[in-house]
Amino acid sequence: MPKTSSVHGSAIDPVDVTFLPVSDKLMIARFIERGLTGLIILAIGAIPLLLRQSGVWGGYPAWLAWGVPALILVIVLWVLVLVPRQVRAIGYAERNEDLLIRHGIMFHRVMVVPYGRMQYVDVTMGPLERLLGLSSIHLHTASPGTNAIIFGLPAAEAGRLREQLSARGEAKLAGL
Amino acid sequence: MSGPQPLPGNLPGSLPGKGDDGTTGHFHTDGDQTWHRVHPVSPLVRSWVAIAAVLFIFGRNTLDTLFTRGPNGPALSNAPAALILAVVASVVLVFGLAFFLSWRFTRYQVTDHHVHINSGVIFRQQRRARIDRVQAIDVVQPLLARVFGLAELKFDVADGGKSAFKLSFLKLEEAKRLRAAILARAAGVAVDPNAPSDVAEAPETPILALSPARIIGSVMFGSLTVTTVVTLAAVTALAIWSGEIGVFFACIPVLLGLVAAYWKAITGDFNFRVALSPDGVRLHYGMLETRAQTIPPGRVQAVGISQGPLWRPFGWYRVHVNVAGYGHDNSDHGSRTVLLPAGTIDEVMAVLALVFPDPGVENPFEVFAAGLRGPANKHGFVHSPRSAIWIDPLAWRYNAYRATATALLCRHGIIFRRLQVVPHERTQSISLRQGPLMAMLGLVDFELHSTVGPIRPVVHHMALDTGRRLFDEQATRAATARRLQRNEHWLTQAAAAPEPAAGELAPIDQQPILKEEHRGD
Structure with a gap:
C-alpha cells in the first residue's frame, strides 16, 4: 500500500513527514459519484434544448439552450479532470503524538489531531465504497472545528488504523 | 400533597456509614433507593405564564359577560353562576392534577459518581450525569422563584447530552448545597471524613463588581444603539420621503422591540459580580432573574x-x-x-x-x-x-x-x-x-x-x-x-487527598488516566 511518492506535495506541508496516500480506487469512486451527479445536472440543464430540438417549445433563445448544457458539461469535465489530483493530494501520517491529515491543492489544508484528544473514531462504508472495498474514517474531538475525515482507505487499512488510533487514544487520553 | 419521600426542604436522606458525623451542615450522597423530589410549587413557578394567560382570558371573558349582561338583557343570565364555578373548578382540577403528576414523577438522586434525574409523566425521561464530567453549574432564580425562595440548579456535562441538566425548583439552600456537593466531587475531593465542611458551601472572595452606570453605559454605547440609530434614521427618512407621519406609528412595534432589547440587556447583566471560591470562578448577575454561575478551575x-x-x-x-x-x-x-x-x-x-x-x-x-x-x-x-x-x-x-x-x-x-x-x-x-x-x-x-x-x-x-x-x-x-497537565493534576490531587493516592506514585503511565477520570477535565 504505502506508495509514499505519489502523495502530492505542497508548500505548507510539514517537513520530514512522509504522508501515506489513500487508495487509487477512490478515484474510481469519485469518477462514478461525480460523473453521475454531473449527468443528472446536465440532463436537467438540457431539458430546454430537448424541448426546442423536438419542436415542443421554442420560446427559448438558442444560445441559452446550447450554452447552459455546454457550460455544465465543461464544469463537470473540469471537476472530473481534477479528481486524480485531489485524490493524490489526500494523505495521512501517524506520528508519535498525533495524526497528520492533508487535503487539497488549491485550497490546501494540513491538520494535526492529537491521539489524546480523540473522543471517538467512525469508520463508514457507503454502497459504492463497499463495492470497491474502501472505507472512510472520521476522527472526532471535542471541537466541531476538527473536521478530520480520511476518505478512500482500503478496508483492511481502515480497520488497522482504527485499532491503532483507539489504542493510542486510550494510552494518551487527556481530559478536555 | 404527601409523598413517602422526604420533601426537598429536608436534608437528603443519608446512607449510614458515609461521613462520620451526622451534623446537618453537610451533604451525604444517596444510595440506590433514595430519591428526592423537587419543591412542590415548582410546576406552578415553571408554568406561571400559562396560568396567567388562562386567568387573563378567562377573567376577561367573565368580566365581559358581567358587563354586557346589564344592557343586553339576560343573555346568559341563569346559567353563569353554576357554569363559571364548574369551569373554574375543572380548570383548577386539571392544572392541579397535571402539576401534581409532574411533581410526583420528577425525582432526583445524587450518588457518589452520578446525578440521576427522572422526569415526565407520559414520556418518561431518565437522565444520568457523571459528576466528574460536570463542566459548570448555575443556580438560576427567575423572579417568581425568588418570591418563593426557590432556585433552579442547572449543570452542563461534557459527555454526550446536548442540553444542560436542570433541577427546577429547589429551595435556595438546597440548591447551593447540591452545587457544593457536586463541585466537590467533580474536583475529585471524595467525601473527606476529616473535613466535612469542605462540602458545605465554599466561601467566596469578591473580586470585582460592575456598577449600574457601567452596565447601562456599555449597553448605550453598544451595537444595540447602532441598530437603534440606524432604525430611527431609516424611519425618519421614510417618513420624510413618503410625507406620511403614519410611518412612525407603523414602526412602534419595532421600537418597542428595541426598548425591550435594551431592558433585557441592562437587567440581564445588572449587578454583575465576580467572585472566587475554592469551587471555581463564580459570577453573579441579573436584576429580576438572578443567576449564580460557577466555572470550576x-x-x-x-x-x-x-x-x-x-x-x-x-x-x-x-x-x-x-x-x-x-x-x-x-x-x-x-x-x-x-x-x-x-x-x-x-x-x-x-x-x-x-x-x-x-x-x-x-x-x-x-x-x-x-x-x-x-x-x-x-x-x-x-x-x-x-x-x-x-x-x-x-x-x-x-x-x-x-x-x-x-x-x-x-x-x-x-x-x-x-x-x-x-x-x-x-x-x-x-x-x-x-x-x-x-x-x-x-x-x-x-x-x-x-x-x-x-x-x-x-x-x-x-x-x-x-x-x-x-x-x-x-x-x-x-x-x-497535555503530559504536564496530567502530572500536575495528579500532584494537586495527591496534595488534596493524600490517603488514596499515596502509594501510587510509580506507574505513571497508567495512573494519570485513572486520575484524569477522577479529576475530570
Whole structure:
C-alpha cells in the first residue's frame, strides 16, 4: 500500500513527514459519484434544448439552450479532470503524538489531531465504497472545528488504523 | 400533597456509614433507593405564564359577560353562576392534577459518581450525569422563584447530552448545597471524613463588581444603539420621503422591540459580580432573574477579549469564554459565555488571572495589553508579513500571535479588536490552511480548534515559514502541556487527598488516566 511518492506535495506541508496516500480506487469512486451527479445536472440543464430540438417549445433563445448544457458539461469535465489530483493530494501520517491529515491543492489544508484528544473514531462504508472495498474514517474531538475525515482507505487499512488510533487514544487520553 | 419521600426542604436522606458525623451542615450522597423530589410549587413557578394567560382570558371573558349582561338583557343570565364555578373548578382540577403528576414523577438522586434525574409523566425521561464530567453549574432564580425562595440548579456535562441538566425548583439552600456537593466531587475531593465542611458551601472572595452606570453605559454605547440609530434614521427618512407621519406609528412595534432589547440587556447583566471560591470562578448577575454561575478551575477552554470602536474611548472590554457544555445551550442567548460584560483593562486582567492563574510570561500585563492594543511586533507578538497588505490593508500589523509558556495569544483587527487566548493543554487539534490567493502572497492561516463556543481561535495570514513553524511548535507545545497537565493534576490531587493516592506514585503511565477520570477535565 504505502506508495509514499505519489502523495502530492505542497508548500505548507510539514517537513520530514512522509504522508501515506489513500487508495487509487477512490478515484474510481469519485469518477462514478461525480460523473453521475454531473449527468443528472446536465440532463436537467438540457431539458430546454430537448424541448426546442423536438419542436415542443421554442420560446427559448438558442444560445441559452446550447450554452447552459455546454457550460455544465465543461464544469463537470473540469471537476472530473481534477479528481486524480485531489485524490493524490489526500494523505495521512501517524506520528508519535498525533495524526497528520492533508487535503487539497488549491485550497490546501494540513491538520494535526492529537491521539489524546480523540473522543471517538467512525469508520463508514457507503454502497459504492463497499463495492470497491474502501472505507472512510472520521476522527472526532471535542471541537466541531476538527473536521478530520480520511476518505478512500482500503478496508483492511481502515480497520488497522482504527485499532491503532483507539489504542493510542486510550494510552494518551487527556481530559478536555 | 404527601409523598413517602422526604420533601426537598429536608436534608437528603443519608446512607449510614458515609461521613462520620451526622451534623446537618453537610451533604451525604444517596444510595440506590433514595430519591428526592423537587419543591412542590415548582410546576406552578415553571408554568406561571400559562396560568396567567388562562386567568387573563378567562377573567376577561367573565368580566365581559358581567358587563354586557346589564344592557343586553339576560343573555346568559341563569346559567353563569353554576357554569363559571364548574369551569373554574375543572380548570383548577386539571392544572392541579397535571402539576401534581409532574411533581410526583420528577425525582432526583445524587450518588457518589452520578446525578440521576427522572422526569415526565407520559414520556418518561431518565437522565444520568457523571459528576466528574460536570463542566459548570448555575443556580438560576427567575423572579417568581425568588418570591418563593426557590432556585433552579442547572449543570452542563461534557459527555454526550446536548442540553444542560436542570433541577427546577429547589429551595435556595438546597440548591447551593447540591452545587457544593457536586463541585466537590467533580474536583475529585471524595467525601473527606476529616473535613466535612469542605462540602458545605465554599466561601467566596469578591473580586470585582460592575456598577449600574457601567452596565447601562456599555449597553448605550453598544451595537444595540447602532441598530437603534440606524432604525430611527431609516424611519425618519421614510417618513420624510413618503410625507406620511403614519410611518412612525407603523414602526412602534419595532421600537418597542428595541426598548425591550435594551431592558433585557441592562437587567440581564445588572449587578454583575465576580467572585472566587475554592469551587471555581463564580459570577453573579441579573436584576429580576438572578443567576449564580460557577466555572470550576481548568474548565475554561478558551478566552476571547473584544472591544468595538464605540467602547474604545471608555477603555472597556468584553470577555467571553468557551466552556464545554455551554455551547450546546442556546436558551440564554449566549449570556452564559460572558465572563465580564464590560470591564476596564485592569478588571480584564483580574478576571484573566482567575481563569488562567499562570500566564506563562514574566510581564503578563504588558503582553496582554499589547495583545489588546497592538500594533506591531512589540512584546513578542509576530504579525502578518508586508505582503498581507493586499488582503488586510489596515489590519495586517494588528493580526498577530504570541505563544507564551502556557497559552497561545491571537490578536485580531484594528476597528473591532479581539484577543483570543487558548491554553496549550486545551488545544483540541490544529490546522494550516491556504487558498490560491494566499499561496500567491506566501501567506497561511493557522487554526486552533476549541470546544463549541463563541471563540474560534485562528491566526490570520502569517508568513509561510512563520505559520509552518507555529504549526510544528504548537503541536509539540500542546503535546507537552497535555503530559504536564496530567502530572500536575495528579500532584494537586495527591496534595488534596493524600490517603488514596499515596502509594501510587510509580506507574505513571497508567495512573494519570485513572486520575484524569477522577479529576475530570
